[in-house]
Amino acid sequence: MISGLIRTLRPKQWTKNGFIFAALFFDVKLFQFEPFIKTVAGFGLLCLISGAVYLINDLVDIEKDRQHPTKKNRPIAAGQVPVSAAIATAIAIPLAALPLSFLLDPMFGVIITAYLLLQTAYSFVLKNIVVVDVLTIAAGFVLRVAAGVPLVQAERFSPWLYVFTTLLALFLGLGKRRQEIVLLRGKVGSTRAILREYNLPFLDSMMSVVTTGTIITYAFYTFSAPNLPGNHLMMLTIPFVIYGIFRYLYVIHVQGNGGAPDEVLLTDRPLQANIVLFGLAVLTILYIA
Secondary structure, three states: OHHHHHHHOOHHHHHHHHHHHHHHHHOOOOOOHHHHHHHHHHHHHHHHHHHHHHHHHHHHOHHHHOOOOOHHHOHHHHOOOOHHHHHHHHHHHHHHHHHHHHHHOHHHHHHHHHHHHHHHHHHHOHHHOOOHHHHHHHHHHHHHHHHHHHHHOOOOOOOHHHHHHHHHHHHHHHHHHHHHHHHHHHHHHHHOHHHHHOOHHHHHHHHHHHHHHHHHHHHHHHHHOOOOOOOOHHHHHHHHHHHHHHHHHHHHHOOOOOOOHHHHHHHOHHHHHHHHHHHHHHHHHHHHO
């Protein structure tokens, strides 16, 4: 049961919480001890809260997951973790993590609480409303980014990055919806009712809009954000963003993957290399050049 509970917390998906480091990185405080330690602590607390959210989601969807070709193997749906134990854990984690979040930083605690409430509302209601479901996913990523801002007392964190995060999260969320429809084919109604409201042409149209917006927004950030070096060297990082988006589209449309962005991130070597090179380029421009 313990191993099942740990799996239900989905540690592989905690890579999404890495967005909390955006403020630390882009506010040029990566090598400052206190901001770094507080962000690491915030990351740990965010992982606990997101784990509780996954527990709640699996409890709400237990019957639908049992009809899904892969989700039926999740510990709660498969019967490995008793429902009572899952409920107790889903309650205990926030009771422990939320007070610690407020102790770390009051504003961080407010943002983490808002994240928990939003994702709980998603599990019960919002995921059943077309378009609102993917907008809620995007809002979750924005809150992850926002959570890191008070921890480092960010002074030069550009609002453009919030817009970029929103569009990038929409891109990933729509890609996940698309792959779910492809995977389930004619069985979408038995596993997730909201998938009946989507079809491939609709999702592809929205992804085209979001893809364009994501690239343009990042481009605007690189030459118009007031906190960047005046030499506009950040524009050199635009090709990495373009390649990352195009690579993900390739994974979705050609390789037939992309159902879970975290799995793609952990398995696709070209995408991993691109992220590393992007990080090195930004690091060099902001911290050295």
